[in-house]
Amino acid sequence: MSTDVEPAGVVDDESFFRTLVEHGSDAIISIDADSTILFANRSVERVFGYEPAELVGEPLTVVMPERFQAAHHAAIAEYVETGERTLDWNDVELPGEHKDGHEVQLSITFEEHRYDGKRVFSGIMRDVTDRVERERKLERQNEQLERFAGILSHDLRDPLNTARAQVALAKNADDPTEYLDELERVHDRMGELIEDVLTLTKQGQTVGEPEPVSPRAVAEEAWQTVGSGDATLSVEDVGVVQADRERLRSLFENLLGNAVHHGGDCVTVEVGPLPADDGFYVEDDGPGIPAEDREDVFDYGFTTDDGGTGFGLNIVESIADAHGWEVTVAESEAGGARFEFAGVRLGADDE
Template sequence: MATHTNGEVNSPVISHSNDDTAITVLVVDDDPDLLDLTATFLEREEDDFEVLSESDPTAAIDRVNDTDLDAIVSDYDMPTLNGLEFLAAIREDHDSIPFILFTGKGSEEIASEAISKGVTDYLEKKTGPEQYSLLANRICNAVEQYHSAEALKQSEEKFSKLVKNSTDVLGIVDQKGQFKYISPACEHTLGYNQSELIGECAFDYMPPDDRHEAMDEFFAAIEDPEKEPIIEFRFEDPDGGWTIVEARGKNLFDDEFINGFVVNARDITELKKREQELKQQNERLRNMRKVMSHDLQNPVGVAADSLVLYRDSGEDKWLDKVETAVSRIDELLNKVTALSTDQTNITDTQTVELRDIVSSAWETVDTSGAQLHIQDSKAFEADPSRLKQVFENLLRNAVEHSDSEILIEVGTTDDGLYFEDTGPGIPEDERDEVFQSGYTTAPEKTGFGLNIVKEIVIGHGWEITIREGDEGGARFEIDGIVFQPAVYN
């Protein structure tokens, strides 16, 4: 059992013992006998009590500042400071430490004033040891609540610091998908401050395709709390651009404290860009290897065999074949160089208008025997020079594979655009092959045109497919484009 000291002894500063269950209590009373009795009975009542004592409230203030205390028990009627004045002085630096007013001068007026000034508990002194049992019980209850509140406060402070300094966005949405809370990281990651998003529906900031998938996953997790979906979607920023987000969700509607759907989201825009660049680089390497190991073999073989025949016969036609083969080799090597220098990389995007890009491509390609009809036009983000290259290659492909006059139509769909011609079309079993490097049905061509088209499309984060057009020709559809809202004058 710990011993107690009174105010007449210059004792050293005492802090908590190594026992985490010890409760350090400071008792303040100007009557030495009552001070000693209170301390002694409290230590008898609770083995975990470590009782300190002071007879002068002024000195007790210094004691409180120098000692790690769990509770203070104070008399009211004291000569230098009364109990409430002592409380006021303590509360200047210690706003939550339990303070129990234990006084023989009880009245409703004092009790009311004590409560209004923030006393933790109020107890009148009586005769008999039973009062100390009650006091000990009041101290234990007050200290337990104090420690719980302090632990919660520390936990909240740690959580606040983690959330504030995290680059991930932590959000809580209700059953409609409306933000109840969102962490400060939303300003850096999504471009909005907290007040702009609270009460807003998260799904309203997504393009239609992404919204439908996100809503399906969200409502499935609402129905089944065991589901913890991980989804990717685009989130519109204040300038009309898009942030690619990866979000992990958890249904915590049954949690009394959370009562919502918790979403932890991070910006993966740059990650997706790097993944796409790596995918394109690997594709280019495969194409280069194919050209070097396969496509060059034919013209090299033709040149070598033609030289043998020329030496045997002296006929110039074999030299002509050598010349043609060398030209073919030179053309293929130029394509390999183009692949190695990353000419299909998407480096700079800006707002473009479909009509402008298609018209510009039409002017740079020999389109004899073709007519162009632009059905409609919308604005969207793209690399203008690369997108122009897409339409140049599509135009060449349509014209070069048609023996008669053709009509070419370009327009938009709900989430993309199309390029359709009235030429001979592409057989269904060849539609995947035409995008492969070196594939061509014209021996004099390199077969890189449509492969480059696909690389540029993929580089933008879009998808391209081929199907039969309404007139039997080829219809190229590019999906995944997010169009900008139309501007009306």
């Protein structure tokens, strides 16, 4: 009787573990000391968008954002030469770069082993993008709650105290009507604060389902609300963007209204595309924003106007962030303010 049959439950260990590595849920990439990819399992396609065969023989930097590439090469070179690690090898959170260019948040564990007498380094990578985004959303919500607490404890308390003082003076005055104008001003101020708080509450860092939207059309709609006197709006062919139309309108209303408020009734505001169709700009020929204030203008509560709430540009930044755009402020050619929105990806305007 033959004794060559394997007992039930016994498997080929090498085949079994090769299957685990090849088809596991985590992406695994192995490189040599020169950072050339030697092996990639099937899960790299799910995480990075590449077929494994597309990566083998390529430098590891093909799945790495450019800003980390120099640091990676320096760290590998130092470790190979000295054996000293410049970072923890267990559960390191770093971004990778997908085949289509977007970044993927990863939790990475590194291993070193020898194969055919050569040093081989492997990264076991888990896509944690969803968890990181949830954490960021929670952090933004906490920041928003702190802002609201500040509004309740200070921004609304001050005008409320002023209103109470005016009422007390009116009660003891021969002609209480002289205090009505000040009370009206205080109540208007409180109304502005409440409206801006409601805007932040409704919009915050969230947007609805993006759709193809014409910034030109939305800017012209917003101008109908905030335009004033002899102020002029000039809109170049910007194309279309993927955006929440209502949030984009609020963005333009805040920017255009800000330009009219600070630039006066005769201000000229221009909207146009950035080079290489990477986004759009909004600029004016008003007094501009001093260079020393440009890093602070998007901060909650920052204002150079005694009557301002300091929420407008913070709302603009929040809406841009929610769309994945980057907003910066500079000086226009006319010396006014220029706001640039990058990373927007403009398309042809069919409207």
